[in-house]
Amino acid sequence: MIPFRKMHGLGNDFVVLDGRAAALPVTPARAAAVADRHFGIGCDQFIVMEPPPAGSDVFMRILNPDGSEAGACGNATRCIASLVAEERGADRVVVRTIAGELPVERLPGGLWRADMGPARLGWRDVPLAREVDTLHVPLALGPVSDAAACSMGNPHATFFVDDLDASDVATIGPKLEHDPVFPDRANIGFAQVLAPDHIRVVIWERGAGMTLACGSGACATIVNAVRRGLTARRATVSMPGGDLTMEWREADGHVLMTGPVATAFSGMLDLESYAA
Structure with missing residues (x-):
């Protein structure tokens, strides 16, 4: 035992x-x-x-x-x-x-x-199957399109949506996880920016499915939101299980997660x- x-x-x-x-x-x-x-x-x-x-x-x-x-x-x-x-x-x-x-x-x-270390932004780092701009990955299914991708030790793709409650994550997530553009599969995030310092997100985790929270997913969310010019470098990321305080540090590119x-x-x- x-x-x-x-x-x-x-x-x-x-x-x-x-x-x-x-x-x-x-x-x-x-x-x-x-x-x-x-x-x-x-x-x-x-x-x-x-x-x-x-x-x-x-x-x-x-x-x-x-x-x-x-x-x-x-x-x-x-x-x-x-x-x-x-x-x-x-x-x-x-x-x-x-x-x-x-x-x-x-x-x-x-x-x-x-x-959590530096965000990895190159297409080989994510990794993606071919050379693609990781800020605008041509990935689409149903109502979502135009993902931002990065790696936080795991591959992540984030879709920014207007209404998170209208996003059918449980149906779309597993299909996108296995999209051919991700040779190692990917965590799929659906994020709604509520304010420059507040993001709400739901993550479909690679190999795990729907979870109440995802730390590396929160990291990817703040990184991709900042890259898109949607939020400040420090923000609250709210997930179904609660909130994490996230910061993408400008000095060295490291992502800090508090919870x-x-x-x-x-x-x-x-x-x-x-x-x-």
């Missing part, structure tokens, strides 16, 4: 296992089974804490509910940083993922600020009872 925690950031929820002391029998199939909300514990992402490489405090491996591996997850980054910070009595932690190092610091009021973390419950998991 393996201890686990069920954590979340704004309802974007995770099953967290600690594999730092010894390797765990995690496979994509087992992660997908545990993530199932009917037959497993249920989560948006399955997270394994692993021994850190030099310069980091912990390595965070991220598996989606379909078993695929993700490069970044902003809400999980804050959750994992909070665990390590509490262990060490520290206010700053560096989380490493396959996409790079993410420094996280504790702020007053139970908030955590993660430096809460929470532990819902903990327990013991018989991981080997799931087919590998």
